[in-house]
Amino acid sequence: MQDVIVIGGSYAGMAATLQLLRARRSVMVIDAGLRRNRTASHSYGFLGRDGVDPAELARTARTQLEAYPTLTWREGEVARATGANDAFQVTLSTGESYAAHRLLFATGVADELPLVPGLAERWGRSVFHCPYCHGYELDKGHIGMIATGPMSVHQAQLLTDWGKVTFMTNAATSLDDDTRADLDCRGVTVEETPIDRIEGEADVILADGRRLGFAGLFTASTCSPASPVAETMGCALMETPMGSQLRTSEEKETSIHGVFACGDVARVPHSVSLAVADGAWAGAQMHRSLVWPKR
Secondary structure, three states: OOOEEEEEOHHHHHHHHHHHHHHOOOOOEEEEOOOOOOOOOOOOOOOOOOOOHHHHHHHHHHHHHHOOOOEEEEEEEEEEEEEEOOOEEEEOOOOEEEEEEEEOOOOOEEEEEOOOOOOHHEEEEEOOOOOOHHOOOHOEEEEEEEEEOOOOOHHHHHHOOOOOEEOOOOOOOOOOOHHHHHHHHHHOEEEOOOEEEEEEEEEEEOOOEEEEEEEEEEOOEEEEEEOOHHHHHOOOEEEEEEEEEOOOOOEEEOOOOEEOOHHHHHHHOOOHHHHHHHHHHHHHHHHHHHHHOOO
């Protein structure tokens, strides 16, 4: 019987685990090895580790966790989770089963990307979602913003601090006169011809054959939990402008007593820094729940 089983061993899950290990609690981390930013070669905006390969961040963090004797790490995919507070059972796809007093879902999210040929292959390399993470490196170059809905207008407005912006509506949103005027005042070019495909590093080929070259492209994915296990278990979801996530309290507890969630699967917006902070908070709150259990 572990004190806590953490499902998902990326940044948020490891940050929560660290707090619990330092409280001398037994923690099992079960990780399927699919970090959301696995296609990115650099991670920016994380204080003290700016520009580091995100895979190195993950390796270093795991090495530090493994110095604590109360850690157990399992590679694998969780098939289901059952039980109640102080008596949870987690079963892997291989059939192995483990028990814990508390559960933490730090599974991250899956990104549903615009159906533009060539976009998915460049996700995390020259197509991004967070300007704070990747905007500076574009060096004030020409930035393309691919709309996915009305909220994309705000992303186009924000991006003007990082370069000259072309907002490609791609039949995903329409603009009223006030919005057009605002974008024009900010120096944003509006392109309403649909996108045919993306080629090269970040070249957009429009339906009329024109080629628009960019230093980088931004778009907004629609997110949902990367694993269905929490929802299948009964944890409530909530809708956000970025998609669906697990609903949690201020203490990061889900709708099921004793089950917690943190990181991208339980908060918006998303970044490594925010995931680590959310995980650290969740770990501390889980420890408090073990010290002062609510019945």
